[in-house]
Amino acid sequence: MSSDTTYIEYSFRIKPLQPAADILIAQLGEVGFESFVEEDEGILAYIQKKEWSETILDMVTVLSNRNFQIDFERKEIAQENWNATWEQSFQPILVDRICMVRAPFHEKKDVLYDIIIEPKMSFGTGHHETTHMMLQHLLDLDLERRVVLDMGSGTGVLAILAGMRGALKIDAIDIDNWCYLNALENVARNGLDNITVKEGDASLLGDEKYDIIIANINRNVLLEDLPIYAKCMNPEAILLLSGFYKEDLELISKKCTAEGLKFEKNLEKNNWVASKYVF
Secondary structure, X not given: OOOOOEEEEEEEEEEOOOOHHHHHHHHHHHOOOOEEXXXXXEEEEEEEXXXXXXXXXXXXXHHHOOOOEEEEEXXXXXXXXXXXXXXXXXXXXXXXXXXXXXXXXXXXXXXXXXXXXXXXXXXXOOOOHHHHHHHHHHHHOOOOOOEEEEEOOOOOHHHHHHHHOOOOEEEEEEOOHHHHHHHHHHHHHOOOOOEEEEEOOHHHOOOOOEEEEEEEOOHHHHHHHHHHHHHOEEEEEEEEEEEEEHHHHHHHHHHHHHOOOEEEEEEEEOOEEEEEEEO
């Protein structure tokens, strides 16, 4: 991606904050927004200028919900200004007391898994509920010598944790060029040589078979791509899904059952869900 890539930044102020902020993030994601910063009184949302239009918010129905007061402003933001934005807002997080996700400018702590992420515009710092829960799922699994696929890999944080926990081989795939480039940087930053980062979608999946598939995307993409994931799973493989709400769990599980997958458990946080299925 060229250094002159321009994003549109929307600054939303929300009252009451929840659940409106989570609904807003989900609906913005469906119309093309690709990165978010959660703040005390709202969110910042980013979309590439080339993907933006004056009517981009017409389908974001939560903005007209009378139960919430949502005001916003927008401005252009150049790529080179993004790091300064993150340095002001990105704080390190600790997952299950043994995994830390931090930026290079944060102090290193004594934890078992120290993940360094330079997030830029990519989704996946661990702050969002879905990423946090997927990290928890991975900490609970035996990943030693497993072959792993991370779909919608964003910053690469989930692939990186899988690598740190002993996975033999990891493919990390994201459709966004910025995420692809950012994941390459983060994989190198964490010193992992068994992660292959690819730019694209599920159409890249061929005859490769995986022991564990991670997909933290959104409901519609998951529903469309589940048959492809199932074809890529080894016997007794595990599928971890997130990026959807509790209300969508029945629909997701029905599709998984149709593909021969069995629901095992799910984590919940602020109405977001991260589910585990076995083949």
